[in-house]
Amino acid sequence: MEISGVKFNVQDQPAFFNELRKRVNKHFKENNISKHANFNMKFKTVFMLCLYFVPLILMITGVVSSLWPVMLMWVLMGFGMSGIGLAIMHDANHGSYSKSQKVNNALGYLLNIIGGYHVNWKIQHNVLHHSFTNIERFDGDIKNGLIRFSPNQERKGIHRFQVYYAPFLYGLMAIYWLISKDFESVLRYNKRNLLAGQGLTLKKAVVQVIFNKISYLAFTLALPMIVIDLPWWQILLGFLVMLFICGLVLAFIFQPAHVIEETDFYVVDEDSSIENNWAIHQMRTTANFARGSVIFSWLIGGLNYQIEHHLFPYICHVHYSKIANIVKKTAEEFSVPYHQHKTYFAALKSHFSFLNQLGTGKYDRKLVNI
Numbered sequence: 001m002e003i004s005g006v007k008f009n010v011q012d013q014p015a016f017f018n019e020l021r022k023r024v025n026k027h028f029k030e031n032n033i034s035k036h037a038n039f040n041m042k043f044k045t046v047f048m049l050c051l052y053f054v055p056l057i058l059m060i061t062g063v064v065s066s067l068w069p070v071m072l073m074w075v076l077m078g079f080g081m082s083g084i085g086l087a088i089m090h091d092a093n094h095g096s097y098s099k100s101q102k103v104n105n106a107l108g109y110l111l112n113i114i115g116g117y118h119v120n121w122k123i124q125h126n127v128l129h130h131s132f133t134n135i136e137r138f139d140g141d142i143k144n145g146l147i148r149f150s151p152n153q154e155r156k157g158i159h160r161f162q163v164y165y166a167p168f169l170y171g172l173m174a175i176y177w178l179i180s181k182d183f184e185s186v187l188r189y190n191k192r193n194l195l196a197g198q199g200l201t202l203k204k205a206v207v208q209v210i211f212n213k214i215s216y217l218a219f220t221l222a223l224p225m226i227v228i229d230l231p232w233w234q235i236l237l238g239f240l241v242m243l244f245i246c247g248l249v250l251a252f253i254f255q256p257a258h259v260i261e262e263t264d265f266y267v268v269d270e271d272s273s274i275e276n277n278w279a280i281h282q283m284r285t286t287a288n289f290a291r292g293s294v295i296f297s298w299l300i301g302g303l304n305y306q307i308e309h310h311l312f313p314y315i316c317h318v319h320y321s322k323i324a325n326i327v328k329k330t331a332e333e334f335s336v337p338y339h340q341h342k343t344y345f346a347a348l349k350s351h352f353s354f355l356n357q358l359g360t361g362k363y364d365r366k367l368v369n370i
Helices: 014-030 039-060 067-094 101-108 118-131 157-191 202-227 232-257 278-285 294-299 306-311 317-333 344-360
Strands: 006-008 287-289 339-341
Touching: 014 278, 014 317, 039 067, 039 202, 039 317, 067 101, 067 118, 067 232, 067 317, 118 157, 118 202, 157 202, 157 232, 157 344, 202 232, 232 287, 232 344, 278 306, 287 306, 287 344, 306 317, 339 344
Parallel strands: 287 339
Antiparallel strands: none
16 A cells, blocks of 8 residues: 555555454444434534634623633633634544535634634645654654654754653644744645645645635734723733643644554655555554543544544544444454553653653664664
8 A cells, every 4th residue: 555655565464454444334334323423523513613702702792801701711712722623623624524525624614714724734634644644754743843753853952851841832833833834834735746636726825824814813813902902912912822722732632642652653664665554554653542531532522532533534533432442352353552541641641751751862662664
């Protein structure tokens, strides 16, 4: 199997994913369940949208206008913003929310309304991250000059402190995305002909990004500054707090799923090959956490079931808890690893322990090259 130049080993236990796919399909067929959104998902959609938009409406209509209540609204919007990303937009841009592509497109476009650009997200997440999970130079999610995410990356002096400054940089992620990253990404993806794969020219993409940013800032920052009777800097502070919370939440959910002590990291060989079958590669580079925490899972869009998500991204996340036992049992039968932490905090601890080991040079586990 070859994806954009990377060759996965089709001879590496192909029966594993074939059997797993049969069992998962059988689950949905026998129980007469759609693989897309159910009532639970639709209710969650309304909840997350309200968590973001209701506080904003309360501020701009003057219902909430004093300092600390306004700050509380920005905090709630930070969680609502991350909730839209984790629990709605994510499924929609994978095409798993609905059978209707129009519905998926509409809900996927929510990313633009909260300051991002859906095309860049699809390329970085769907194309690069899901295809090349933890593969150096291919997975954009582990590329960050200030943080060493992989043992295959060069260790610099500053990295010895990364376990301390990483949370701050995580919080800045949404701010960076809003101000600069989307512009950088469209230029980089255009050079790699990835924009063309989305049916876009560079000019059209840049125009869309500029329009989205101006519209977002006008409605979410400029309008509150105009209508709320507070100093402009207090509104700006609240806006930045919202973005910081969103960035922190997103990083703290995604990082413990891939960048931990238990997962593997890869580089391609001279022939651009990887030693594993694609599905087994996903199992080796991905981990679950807190499978027993129903409410937590509900709030974070089922992304504590990252293994199931990476294997079946076209299935809506509300079904992951039901198919997780099928995946785990099948993995055990084929002697394929199934990484998981019992609690979220155990996964988060593993992530920061791993960052510390990478930063100080104490990580001595064998690197996986081919």
